[in-house]
Amino acid sequence: MEDPSPSKVVLLACGSFNPITNMHLRMFELARDHLEDTGQYRVIKGIISPVGDAYKKKGLIESCHRVEMVRLATESSGWITVDSWESQQSEWLETVKVVRHHYEEIIAAEHNKDDVDTVKHAKKRRIEEKRFESSDQNKKRDAPHLMLLCGADVLESFETPNLWKKEDIAEIVGRYGLVCITRSGGDPHKFINQSDELWKYRTNIHVVHEWVTNDISATHVRRALRRGRSVRYLLPDSVISYIQEHGLYSAESEQKNADVILAPFQRYSEASTS
């Protein structure tokens, strides 16, 4: 008999969040509505993982500030949280490693939950276990899926030479799944259609069309801040207060890493020359 209950999903967004904007938060709401509309999924959690300082992107301020701003921005959400594990690593980590880490955490939490259940409901479980031949198989089936959430620009960056490894893309998209929000100027469907690699995994890529096109970008916010312009309503008030209190985003901070190569380019060009 077909299982009518929707699969649980955890959404993970990786990026600079320099700083977090309302659009980063909207991505989660849009993705949840889209997935739940299919009747196949129930989104139980959203995780925002700011990239570590070793990513070396131009203008990237210290991760402690970026993490704190995400914490403030997600305070009012009942399901989106920040996770600082990635940002605490001394080296830049490929996104696939971040995805694996969070999946392992989810599975470990499921096992812990089962252990607690075992003590609390030992009797009930014994009865249930008799109904299933392999409890492990069922545990796995009930475990939440983890999907990477991103904007269309990240999907399009898969084709940039020396930025992503083919096997990493295959693992992220093939094994976990991707939810991609349209961003003005891009057409993810066309992009998937034109890529033999992505076409293979098309059923694992959920494209969410944002009809209320919203072109907020962190770059735009940083530029406005440098010019002393208002950024109100582009990001939460608590984040704006934090930026003001700590004097973040100046002409000087925008020059950070200006003469450094982005970590993935550095790593993959080293690999191809050695």
Ligand SMILES: Nc1ncnc2c1ncn2[C@@H]1O[C@H](COP(=O)(O)OP(=O)(O)OP(=O)(O)O)[C@@H](O)[C@H]1O
């Ligand atoms: N307006 C938007 N529409 C759709 N996706 C977005 C939007 N802004 C950011 N994202 C997505 O949010 C994630 C984190 O992106 P990132 O931190 O680079 O934000 P950004 O606004 O693009 O910043 P920057 O301008 O510094 O590149 C990425 O997956 C990116 O595609």
Ligand SMILES: NC(=O)c1ccc[n+]([C@@H]2O[C@H](COP(=O)(O)O)[C@@H](O)[C@H]2O)c1
């Ligand atoms: N090969 C990879 O795994 C790879 C390459 C480029 C960017 N990324 C990630 O994608 C995100 C992109 O963030 P930005 O759009 O802010 O540059 C970051 O989290 C970064 O670590 C991963």
Ligand SMILES: [Zn+2]
């Ligand atoms: Zn970006």
